[in-house]
Amino acid sequence: MNENRWLEWTQRIQAIAQTGLTYAKDGYDLERYEELREISIAMMREQTGLPYAVVKELFASETGYPTPKVDVRGVVFQDGKLLLVREKSDGKWTLPGGWADIGYTPKEVAVKEIREESGLLVRAVKLLAVLDKKCHPHPPEAYYIYKLFILCEQIGGSLEAGLETSAAAFFAESELAGLELSLNRATESQIRLMFEYGRNPGKEVALD
Template sequence: MNEHRWLQWAQRIQAIAQTGLTYTKDGYDMERYEELREISIEMMREQTGEPYPIVKELFASEKGYPTPKVDVRGVVFQDGNILMVREKADGKWTLPGGWADIGYTPKEVAVKEIREEAGLDVRAVKLLAALDKKCHPHPPEPYYIYKLFILCEQTGGSPTAGLETSDVAYFGEHELPELSLNRTTESQIRLMFDYLRDPRKEVTLD
């Protein structure tokens, strides 16, 4: 059995509770959905060891119909190597990117993140992959996340670390540094190199 199946169960229970609390008009149903939400919080607290207030704030504080969060990663190649940045948060490497921002298109997010994290001006070219994080070997976390990988071409700038990054470098497919697995996995980077070898490869969609 998937070792992180408990996380999927907690996420589903939380989503059902949040949807019910959004639409129900019945007081009895409201109590039941609140109880479901509490169960999901307890499941997360038990598995993570985090205090109840932190789990509730991170995992069960949103209102309205629940939808996945979107993480956008920019993919830039140079001389057969891929652009990566070292995260200050954990000292490990990842493709530049982050949460999608309200008011920005996915292409605009990729361009903005690469500029902020790697100091490069780029043009977003095309979507390479739209992945569901649960289908890939990331560490567990409370959010349900879709990941978009967007191919970009450098138009200016020079590699420069930003506020959230400490280093910028290009790496070959078989010379990858220690990865920030919560953000990017080795298999995902190797998938990006597949697109370098075959630019006509279809978009990968989970």
């Protein structure tokens, strides 16, 4: 059985349980939805091997109507090369970015993440892609995630490591094969798609 199918089913069960716990009024229904949530936690534990408390906190602690989480990635070119940062958490390279923050627009998130992770000051120019993580070869993850890729241009600053990164540099597309990529954050095919936008600025927004 495809592991990603199990993940999709577990996410759907959790989402149904969370929706039911939000809107159900009958006590018996609430008990059933709570049991369904516990089943989803057990399924996720079986797949990940993580302790119950960790799975519940990461996967089944939210309330209200369930919606996808949003990951924002900044895309900066310099002389045909693309900005990548090396994450301290796994020692691998990726596009600068992270979770969207409450109170920030997507453009503001991209600008902030690039500054914090690479030292560059940029302005956000335009949206390049909105991708659904399930449609791409990322490792399995408990969250359901949309990924936004935003083109930015440098207006100042200089390359330097950040609190969550150990290095920042510009790479040509031909150099990707020699890099170990943080696939949970951005896949090689997604990074190559960004190079396509660098070569063809008029390319339409990619939308899953």
